[in-house]
Amino acid sequence: MRLVKLLANLGYGSRKEMQQAIRHGWVTDRDGNQLKADAKTDHEDILFDDEPLDPAHGVVILMNKPLGYVCSTKDQGRLVYDLLPDRFRMRKPVLSTIGRLDKETSGALLFTDDGTFLHQVISPKSNVPKVYEVTLDRPMNGSEAALFTSGEMMLENEQKPLKPAELDVINETHARLTLHEGRYHQVRRMFAATGNHVTDLARSRVGALTLEGVDEGQWKVLTEEDKALIFS
Ligand code: URA
Numbered sequence: 001m002r003l004v005k006l007l008a009n010l011g012y013g014s015r016k017e018m019q020q021a022i023r024h025g026w027v028t029d030r031d032g033n034q035l036k037a038d039a040k041t042d043h044e045d046i047l048f049d050d051e052p053l054d055p056a057h058g059v060v061i062l063m064n065k066p067l068g069y070v071c072s073t074k075d076q077g078r079l080v081y082d083l084l085p086d087r088f089r090m091r092k093p094v095l096s097t098i099g100r101l102d103k104e105t106s107g108a109l110l111f112t113d114d115g116t117f118l119h120q121v122i123s124p125k126s127n128v129p130k131v132y133e134v135t136l137d138r139p140m141n142g143s144e145a146a147l148f149t150s151g152e153m154m155l156e157n158e159q160k161p162l163k164p165a166e167l168d169v170i171n172e173t174h175a176r177l178t179l180h181e182g183r184y185h186q187v188r189r190m191f192a193a194t195g196n197h198v199t200d201l202a203r204s205r206v207g208a209l210t211l212e213g214v215d216e217g218q219w220k221v222l223t224e225e226d227k228a229l230i231f232s
Contacts, residue, residue: 003027003037003046010054011090021048054085055221057093061111062226063219064211071100071109080109083217098122099182107133107203108211110230121206121230124181128207128230132177132187135200139172144194148177155189162190176204208232 001009007018007027021027025034028047035041043056061084065071069078073089080097081089088095091113098110098121112118120126145167147153153162162183168176177187188198204210207230214220 003035003039003041006043007048007053009057009092011087011092012048054087054091058114058117059095059112060114060117060222060227061095061219062209062211062214062222063109063111064214064216065101065106065109066217067104067106070103071097077103084111084219101203102185102188102201105201105203106216108206108209109203110206117227122182126231127180129178129180129205130182130203131205132179133200133202133204134175134177134187134191134198136173136175136191137197137199138195140169140175140196141194144175144191145169147194148190153190153193155183155186155193158183162186165190206230 003022004015004018007013007021008015012018013021019037022035022037026049027035028050029035029039029041029045030047035046043053046053063080063083065080066083069080069083071080073079073081084095093113093115095111095113096118098112098118101107101109110121121128148162148165148167151161151164155162163180165180166178168178170176177190179186183189187201191198209222209226209229
């Protein structure tokens with residue numbers, strides 16, 4: 001891909017601005033040689049303003065989403081995209097979240113610009129488990145685990161029962177819930193159906209991928225090994 005288009009697609013600026021950046025010598029290789037618009041330099045060897053380029057198309061990002069941030073590009077208030085460099089919003093193809101977390105849910109949130117990868121993660125065939133740490137308003141009544149794992153639980157206004165979900169009770173008001181699908185407000189609605197109320201919710205895992213090393217509000221680009229953990 002031509003350098004101007006590559007930089008514009010990564011969100012560094014318009015094509016016109018990228019032509020100017022190249023003309024000004026802001027785009028170089030690792031040895032400091034200024035690159036021309038028709039340069040065939042490998043992505044990882046290109047620097048923009050002395051900094052390595054953002055990851056190429058096919059990137060997957062893991063964010064440790066804080067409470068209070070919305071998974072949207074254009075809602076009011078604080079958005080998960082505010083925690084990424086501004087130019088990431090201008091990337092083509094767009095960087096989308098893989099599924100969503102509610103504004104008042106924290107934890108593991110994935111982004112990608114690779115539609116095939118996104119579908120692989122959310123596809124029922126992949127059956128990727130998502131693990132949630134749940135804090136409840138009231139002690140559990142003891143019937144939750146059997147109900148959640150039954151494969152027969154119906155949520156209000158839904159036509160299909162929920163897939164079996166595993167509940168590990170930590171203490172009366174704390175549990176770890178593993179889901180194999182992602183319906184709207186699913187965890188909150190499951191506990192609401194048992195007469196309880198979720199007061200704190202955090203996603204700790206997607207597949208075997210954890211938030212280890214990613215502090216709240218921080219993010220990292222996943223390696224191939226990290227990506228494989230999602231499906232293992
Ligand atoms: N279930 C919920 O209720 N909220 C989330 O954000 C994710 C799962």
